[in-house]
Amino acid sequence: MRPLSKPVTIINFIVVLLSQLPTLTLSQCRDSCGDIPIKYPFALDDGCGAPQFRRMLNCSTDLFFLTPSGSYKVESINYDKKTIVVYDPAMSTCSILQPHHDFLMTDIQSALIPPTSDTVFALLNCSIDSPVLNHYSYLCFNFSSHSCDELYGSCNAFRVFHMVANTTSPPCCFTGYDTVKFMSMNILDCTHYTTVTNTDELRGIGPQDWVYGIKMTFAVPDSGCNRCAMSGGTCGFDTETEGALCLCSSSSNYTRECGKEDDQL
Numbered sequence: 129m130r131p132l133s134k135p136v137t138i139i140n141f142i143v144v145l146l147s148q149l150p151t152l153t154l155s156q157c158r159d160s161c162g163d164i165p166i167k168y169p170f171a172l173d174d175g176c177g178a179p180q181f182r183r184m185l186n187c188s189t190d191l192f193f194l195t196p197s198g199s200y201k202v203e204s205i206n207y208d209k210k211t212i213v214v215y216d217p218a219m220s221t222c223s224i225l226q227p228h229h230d231f232l233m234t235d236i237q238s239a240l241i242p243p244t245s246d247t248v249f250a251l252l253n254c255s256i257d258s259p260v261l262n263h264y265s266y267l268c269f270n271f272s273s274h275s276c277d278e279l280y281g282s283c284n285a286f287r288v289f290h291m292v293a294n295t296t297s298p299p300c301c302f303t304g305y306d307t308v309k310f311m312s313m314n315i316l317d318c319t320h321y322t323t324v325t326n327t328d329e330l331r332g333i334g335p336q337d338w339v340y341g342i343k344m345t346f347a348v349p350d351s352g353c354n355r356c357a358m359s360g361g362t363c364g365f366d367t368e369t370e371g372a373l374c375l376c377s378s379s380s381n382y383t384r385e386c387g388k389e390d391d392q393l
């Protein structure tokens with residue numbers, strides 16, 4: 129026993145020392161994934177960020193936004209403008225045709241992180257029986273003077289639709305997120321879709337140079353996070369009750385701000 133006691137004491141000392149280092153206070157919540165900063169309300173680790181945004185991001189090879197329809201690569205998060213831009217690697221674009229699948233979000237995601245109005249869903253190769261060509265044709269619009277025919281005409285990926293019906297190109301529709309939210313691709317009866325964002329800025333720009341992706345705007349739940357952050361803590365929540373917590377160090381959590389127990393608790 130004797131020879132061991134000295135190293136053990138040193139280890140104990142180091143552990144005590146480490147637990148008092150302020151840098152450790154943030155270590156329970158990763159604050160970036162690659163070069164994308166992760167801040168409230170988003171988080172990578174459970175118990176960090178806002179509970180409403182739980183399990184929405186995955187930092188594996190890259191940062192991914194998880195929805196019931198798949199993992200979407202996060203291109204950027206703008207915390208000032210409160211926008212997040214994602215890209216579906218399995219989506220068709222002007223240069224690649226891929227099998228269709230729906231874009232689905234959870235109810236919470238639809239409510240808190242809806243796609244912006246300058247994100248347009250282009251439904252392609254629709255059948256003439258598609259609801260958006262009949263009862264719901266008012267849901268289709270042209271953006272910045274662009275028409276769907278332009279996509280068929282100038283995109284290598286979509287030229288294939290042209291060849292089938294050799295007189296007129298198959299119907300298509302530029303529409304907003306609400307349309308695909310309420311009607312699946314099967315109901316819409318269109319075989320492919322692509323999404324274009326920043327559509328307000330694409331006047332006079334051809335489909336090859338459009339920005340393909342989905343821009344969403346997020347709401348930041350008001351849970352007194354500023355107070356916690358200013359006291360040096362990281363905003364998080366109790367993983368069981370989902371009640372707000374201010375994560376202060378690996379050994380202490382407070383409800384509102386570091387070093388101060390909330391009166392209500």
Ligand SMILES: *[C@@H]1O[C@H](CO)[C@@H](O)[C@H](O)[C@H]1NC(C)=O
Nearest residue numbers: 175365366367378379380381
């Ligand atoms: C603080 O909260 C986090 C997240 O809920 C949890 O993982 C951690 O165990 C808590 N620490 C203490 C000391 O309660």
Ligand SMILES: *[C@@H]1O[C@H](CO)[C@@H](O)[C@H](O)[C@H]1NC(C)=O
Nearest residue numbers: 183185186187188189194199
């Ligand atoms: C996150 O990514 C890792 C590595 O790719 C994977 O093992 C894990 O299942 C993913 N988590 C979720 C919730 O998709």
Ligand SMILES: *[C@@H]1O[C@H](CO)[C@@H](O)[C@H](O)[C@H]1NC(C)=O
Nearest residue numbers: 253254255288289292298319
């Ligand atoms: C276009 O839609 C028709 C059915 O409306 C389908 O038979 C055809 O395969 C689709 N074209 C491509 C390239 O998927």
Ligand SMILES: *[C@@H]1O[C@H](CO)[C@@H](O)[C@H](O)[C@H]1NC(C)=O
Nearest residue numbers: 268269270273274275276277
């Ligand atoms: C969109 O533009 C095309 C060609 O410019 C036109 O034929 C079509 O009627 C327009 N659609 C709508 C909904 O304005």
Ligand SMILES: *[C@@H]1O[C@H](CO)[C@@H](O)[C@H](O)[C@H]1NC(C)=O
Nearest residue numbers: 289290291292293294295296
């Ligand atoms: C394409 O056009 C040719 C000549 O006009 C016609 O004979 C042929 O039936 C058309 N094919 C289709 C699939 O409409």
